[in-house]
Amino acid sequence: MSRNNADRLIKIIKRSAICAGICVLSDVLIMVTAVSVTSDETLLSTLSSVYDINMVVTTASVFFSFESWRKIFVAPFASCLSSQTSVHTQKNSTSATNVEIHNV
Secondary structure (H helix, E strand, C coil): CCHHHHHHHHHHHHHHHHHHHHHHHHHHHHHHHHHHHCCCCCCHHHHHHHHHHHHHHHHHHHHHCCCCHHHHHHHHHHHHHHHHEEEEEEECCCCCEEEEEEEC
């Protein structure tokens, strides 16, 4: 295995281990929170909101574990961003190029 592939593999393993640790930590924190606030007066919606937060953290951690996580997050919004933003370039008097972004 080449040095470049070994470095890439180490980065993937580190990123996956960190994301798994975040998942475990959020699960434990949410479980402790749910147990500590659970009483007869606790609304079911409050508990479901706590578990919803855990689901968001876990889902984000799974996405961050991928090497191409930036592409995964941006892909659903790529068509919206490209159709709503137009980029115009123009030359100024000093011959430098200025880039202006206009929202449509």
